[in-house]
Amino acid sequence: MFAETVSLSLGGKAVLNRVTAQFSRGELVAIVGPNGAGKSSLLSCLAGLRRPDTGQVSLDGAIVTQIPARRRARVMAFLAQTPEIAWDVDVRTFVGLGRTPHLGAFGPSAEDAAAMDQAIATTGLDDFVERPITRLSGGERARALIARALAGQTDWLLADEPLTGLDPGHALDTVGLFRRLAHEQGKGVIVTLHDLTLAARFADRVLLLDRGCLVADGAPGKALTPQALAMAYGVATRTHAGEAGPLIEILRRVD
Numbered sequence: 001m002f003a004e005t006v007s008l009s010l011g012g013k014a015v016l017n018r019v020t021a022q023f024s025r026g027e028l029v030a031i032v033g034p035n036g037a038g039k040s041s042l043l044s045c046l047a048g049l050r051r052p053d054t055g056q057v058s059l060d061g062a063i064v065t066q067i068p069a070r071r072r073a074r075v076m077a078f079l080a081q082t083p084e085i086a087w088d089v090d091v092r093t094f095v096g097l098g099r100t101p102h103l104g105a106f107g108p109s110a111e112d113a114a115a116m117d118q119a120i121a122t123t124g125l126d127d128f129v130e131r132p133i134t135r136l137s138g139g140e141r142a143r144a145l146i147a148r149a150l151a152g153q154t155d156w157l158l159a160d161e162p163l164t165g166l167d168p169g170h171a172l173d174t175v176g177l178f179r180r181l182a183h184e185q186g187k188g189v190i191v192t193l194h195d196l197t198l199a200a201r202f203a204d205r206v207l208l209l210d211r212g213c214l215v216a217d218g219a220p221g222k223a224l225t226p227q228a229l230a231m232a233y234g235v236a237t238r239t240h241a242g243e244a245g246p247l248i249e250i251l252r253r254v255d
Helices: 039-046 069-075 091-102 110-122 138-151 168-185 196-202 226-233
Strands: 002-010 013-022 028-032 054-059 076-079 156-160 188-192 205-210 213-218 235-242 245-253
Touching (some): 028 039, 076 138, 138 168, 168 196
Parallel strands (some): 028 188
Antiparallel strands (some): 205 213
């Protein structure tokens, strides 16, 4: 996937300014940056949900916004930041919605059922399959949304702040799952995150945005430098070598 000099304005305000980045299957990419940096807007452009004002996003040589929606949904799953749940269905039915692009004329197949079972097991929802989706806690619902995305068995997974509502343990499980999907199944996984330490520990690459501009793009150690973080977030930071990986400590505000 290739985003070439993508610019976008919303409501007369520039939210992306000539962002260029290339993404490959088999890697976990974290998009980070302060509120309003353009993270969600960039992810929406990558998913083909927004058409850039200038530039373009291409996937395997085709412009993403020109790929028919059903075909695009078979290769790319998008997990929105504030997803709507329109029907009070049980968890298994909800997860099964992720198979919609694959359904044939005769309804769900054995392959569809197997994909749903795998997604439910992967996200630890086996004990909730018969529970109405609206009766789940916020963290359980977040896991159900991830399971729905995984059920599609797409080549690409794009997730906008997927750790919202998750406790530390499930957040750790989720980023670990994303890394395995990339490294063991060869998927391209692109997520927006606010947790800089998790981005530093688990991502193969980090894109740092600030006010719609790409400040840094590279391995976590090269992208999340004190200088880059001070520029984007206005804070002084220090990175420690923790037992499980790097820890980014926020020290103070800087001018």
